[in-house]
Amino acid sequence: MALKTECQVRIANLQQQLQRKELDGALILYPIDLYYFAGTRQNGMLWVPQSGEPLLLIRKSLTRARQESCIDDLRPFPSSRQLTELVGRPGQRIGLTCDVLPIAQLDYLKKVLPEREFVDISGINRNLRSVKSPFEVEKIRHAGEQLSKVFAQVPDFYQPGMREVDLAAEFECRSRKLGSEGYVRMRAYNQELFQGLLVAGGSANQPGFFDGAVTGCGLSAASPHGASTAVIRPDMPLMVDYTAVYDGYIVDMSRIFVPGSIHPDVQHAFDTALEIQRQVIAALRPGAIASELFDLASSIAAEAGLGECFMGVPGEQAKFVGHGVGLELDEMPVLAKGFDVPLQQNQTIAIEPKFLLDGHGVVGIENTWAVDPEGGIRLSPADDRIVTLPAQGEPS
CATH class of the missing domain: 3.40.350.10 (Creatinase/prolidase N-terminal domain)
Structure with missing residues (x-):
């Protein structure tokens, strides 16, 4: 076997x-x-x-x-x-x-x-x-294919006036019905995650314990992470950031949806996130130094005038742009300052350039990739583009 x-x-x-x-x-x-x-x-x-x-x-x-x-x-x-x-x-x-x-x-x-x-x-x-066999890479690829199916369904089940938690529950229900196991195992002490998080507008700017760019408000002080009871407002970016788990193996993805119109600042930040993804993925090869890829991402953000809001709210920014995934969400390697180690073929890494924009919320992208001599191999096939949704009061 x-x-x-x-x-x-x-x-x-x-x-x-x-x-x-x-x-x-x-x-x-x-x-x-x-x-x-x-x-x-x-x-x-x-x-x-x-x-x-x-x-x-x-x-x-x-x-x-x-x-x-x-x-x-x-x-x-x-x-x-x-x-x-x-x-x-x-x-x-x-x-x-x-x-x-x-x-x-x-x-x-x-x-x-x-x-x-x-x-x-x-x-x-x-x-x-951290180094995955072809068997493991295919497990993560399968998880990515299944999760991408759920992302594609969001316009079908989104309704204007929904709360964050309503949309999150619909997303999680469909993911579970497709066989996702739900256990998001993390090695770091005191870190925890319930499948993923869905945040819209100002909810994304709430700081918190989670070691990532975005925490969200959550439902209480005992569960201060992810979707809240806030209503999803028109013209504000909505980030759907979820995992899927199959045979224990985790894929990690984020997509942006906007009910209504996309503000130029949101589009600028999103285009910058895509450029960071493009350049980092091109360099995601064996021998590349993890910390140098973080420096590359940070420099692109700074050149776009977005350095202060890159990977979190000012003063509480996450110090990485990518993290290993596999049987746990926080595997090695980490594309982070000080992580001066070379990448190895078939390490699987979630790359997640994100920006926290004052007055708008979170904008960014996240996909899971395998390190390869030709550059990163995508394991999460959903379309990267921002998806517009009906604004409040529009027919669904």
Whole structure:
């Protein structure tokens, strides 16, 4: 089966890195990492020795894991004494993804696996996962095709006088009916997202916790992100920024709709976003330096007189123009200042030049691309152009 072959290659790549770092093995506990290497998201622990066959230990559900897992040696989770005998030996160095490991879990491992040295392999793991196989690229491409179908339907279900949350609910309903799983997994601590966000006019200028250009008002202080109960006003840009998730793989897209007429300032900002996308995508090749692509985008924004509102409200701007996507929304690489690393072929990146215009709201574009020697390969095929919608009072 294709996924089993994928998992075998992934584990072999991890073992190669363990050998290079002189580590005796790795323990994989985080659910999405477990799915990546073992093919099941059930609650458990994967032991990957430096060489030889991995061992998957499942707490719950063992039955489901047996149906799904790509690991041949799969067992019920053992007692603490048995675990000590199964995972490494005293004196060995064992890798952990410390970027997501709770301290309580680390204390437990130190107790049940004494005299082992635990080493952070977060960077190794994230770099391995950032480079997608053709199998993974096709998963993201499929998600992009499905999400593009929903974007194309927006003029059919939009009605003048709708609230942001009304239109968001209609969009999310159609996406779910097309099979999107809805889980938008994020690795960063304290970040969360409910499928996406839909904001219109001044709602887009509301600052917030979310590490992106736009947060929106949300529905309460407990959920301060995304669509609000505000009515979508005529002649104001409406940004629909959504993910779709299929077989765990995420695509990320944004499109602009305007009920009524497009203000010249909005059109100027949008044309600038398209130019940023065009130039960054042309440079999205193996060996390109991520931070230099951010500098390129920032320079285009500045030359257009839009530098102060690029990627967020002044003073709270996001410091990136693109982010890796895959099984998580915030994968590597990041096209950001200080991220001075070369891109690799088949890394998949959402490029999202956006502007927060005072008096108008958000304007921009977002598509997901694969790094390629010929420049970025588009994985989200919906038309980029602004779509005009009926203004308030016009017949739908």
